[in-house]
Amino acid sequence: MGYFKTNRNYQQARWDEPIIMELGNKGERGILVPRASKTVRGKVGTVDKLLPADLKRKAAPKLPEMSQMQVLRHYMRLSQETIGTDINIDIGLGTCTMKYSPKINEQFVRSEKLSELHPCQDESTVQGILKIMYKLEQYLKAISGMDKVSLQAGGGSQAIFANVETIRRYHEGRGEGAQRDEIITTILSHPANPGAAATIGYKVITLYPGEDGLPDLKALEAVLSERTAALMITNPEDTGIYNGKIKEFVDAVHKVGGLCAYDQANLNGVFGITRAKEAGFDMCHYNLHKSFSSPHGCQGPAAGAQCVSEKLAGFIAVPTVEFDGEKYYLEYDHPDSIGKLRKFYGVPAVFVRAYAYIRTLGPDWMRAIGELSILNNNYMVKKLLDIDGLDLPYGKENFRMEQARLSWQKLTDETGVTTDDICRRIVDYGFQDYFASHHPRIIPEPFTPEPVESYSKDDIDEFVAAFTAIAKEAKDNPALIKGAPHKAALAAQIDESGLNSWEKFATTWRAYKKYVEGK
Amino acid sequence: MMKKIGLIINPIAGIGGKVGLKGSDGLDIVEKAKALGAVAESGEKTLTALRSLALIEKDVEIYTYPGEMGADVCVEAGFKTVVLGQIEKDKTTSADTMTAAKEILKNDIALLLFAGGDGTARNILDAVDKDTLVLGIPAGCKIHSGVYAINPRSAGFLAAAVLQGRIAGSKEAEVMDIDEELFRKDIVQAKLYGYMRIPDAASLMQCRKSGGMVSDEDAVEEIAEYVADTMEKDTLYIVGTGSTTAAIMKKLNLPYTLLGVDLVCNNKVLANDCTEKTILDYLGRCEKVKIIVTIIGGQGYVFGRGNQQISAEVLRKVGKENVIIAATRNKLASLPDNKLYADTGNEEVNRLLSGWKRVIVGYKYEVVMKIYS
Known part of the structure; x- marks a missing residue:
């Protein structure tokens, strides 16, 4: 059994x-x-x-x-020829929070009550979905401790973009728009933070981790000034190490007049345990397709919730959903708003799933998600560290939160087998390839698994056993791993150089014909 | 099809180190080292590299020189070996290294492996052109050059990756060396001698969650554009050594010296390839001064390696706040423990320079690093 x-x-x-x-x-x-x-x-x-x-x-x-x-x-x-979260033990794709999305929620989404709605319908005829959105906003306020929520964003990065826009409007409103041109982030926070800041025209300053794997408060203080617009930070970062000094980071930024945005795209490690408000943040965002259980959908449609404190409430993306005691309605009348981010309401199918997820669990079981994610992860990390050649930079003795960034450096030094080789070989064992790291890889030969709350002890044991077997193969027959995958839909390694060179990069068939084939 | 690589071993590389002689440049030193009981390890280290290569790729033909210069270990590692040239046993010199490099390169090889230290790298630099793909197996006493793999084993693995087409790109790496005469008197003075092209380990095909990342070439371009765009009027810029700072000069359309220090003000070159004295002369004439430098990859030195012209005296006058550091994120990723170093030869100035400092890594993109003295 x-x-x-x-x-x-x-x-x-x-x-x-x-x-x-x-x-x-x-x-x-x-x-x-x-x-x-x-x-x-x-x-x-x-x-x-x-x-x-x-x-x-x-x-x-x-x-x-x-x-x-x-x-x-x-x-x-x-x-x-694909492999998805419903067919494999999807623990390898860390930072993505590949949890089980209850199938019953798909029935709500596919019900005619939702699928036959039209975004141009009169508000009086769509009170149901407006109520769901309104209540979802209220739940997210309670979960974050923030005062106002917008569900406009079509994904996490767009919610981050909305937060940067909000930062810009806030400082402009105080006559400091031109002066505050720097946004600070960390190298182990999600790249969408510097990405969005740069897109809007900010200069980006990045903090690197110190010996404990956490950004150094002194490094932050060294670059804070009257030019600081905001700090945008994830906690825990990709390493899974919780930054216990986060409040001090926030206070230091506030002292020079900057704002603080908490990237909580992945809330799983702190679900029901800590809130953005108590850490002093002015804003945060959630990816509803991660912790709040909605299929990731391969580049969408997703939903990012932008959550802000009272002083930023007027800047939030429109429309917001309001309730006048009798009916629900879409409110566009926010004169200071950063405006719309996408068409119509946002992505209602994701709202319905997130709403159902929250309603099913309630506050106690939401906290249990945080606790189980942490328990699963630390059990998995302990077992993985029994593999000779796999290491945990920044302290094996310290517990991690919901994920961990390990390193195959020792195995690579001994056998020449790299994390990318193992990433291709794991596919031969019936697992999805795993997430190594964002770039640049400041932890060598990285491997970032995240077992979330959904997986059983058996699942985690099977996942670990596959890597144990591969580490042994690396010593006995490295060429086997170098040549992987052998049993996947693609028998050989494909040339991915097109992803890095714009001359070969094509996102449509027409572009492929024209630029790559030259026809 | 059989793949071809070249191999040159400096048989005496590293022989001085174990007996405390700090280097092996010069036949007299080698004799002295041997008298002290030193045994060369470069052959053994090369064998380790070749065995790593054989683990992953056996189908290789190695073009090399006789005996201790390569052939012995190639045969021992079981590779098909083509032996060129002639040597005098136990009496090889740097001239043999250079001749061997030139001869081997006539054979259309994919990569030239060489084992040695900074001196060997300089000999290879003199024999190859800038597009030749080379990789060093670290075996010498002094390894300041960026052309070496981290260890012999990874040199073998990297060579295998090149041969199997799993490396997408190459990059320029520094050839550095110190004056051995001074080094034996405990004075370290490193000089940047030039650049060679090595396989870019960071370009090893990587699995990814999202496609696309900035190549080192593009990053240098971004840095150059940003620094050029933010240059201030009536300010003297002391532009340090290296290819990153050279890119800034290229962006400004100004003549530059890759391995020297150039002075620029209001988009005009005041002097190229300056000595410390020239820099000090100009300092007296300008009110606002800034220094632009890069970092030595893999080591983290900002001052004191390859840019001694920007001396402690110059740095004391210009001040830490007027130092602009620029380097790509891949270069930063190559540093052990994310640390930067200043070694100006003057403790007080080193202390002045130490502490947190911004490093430009792209257009309007900076990171914060700590300089240690």
């Missing part, structure tokens, strides 16, 4: 399936649309005549021409 298995003899399907743009035959169709009846044609005329001239394409779109069965077969094959 139980779930543990050391060797699953995994073998992924391999179809060598072309890109859909390369499939099909001229004239092939999935649906043959019946011709309109003579009466209809007589009254309405042809489709061609119904369209205004400026809406008509000059040439037909170059879409693949395929029949239904062939389309279905194509996507079924592709689905067999």
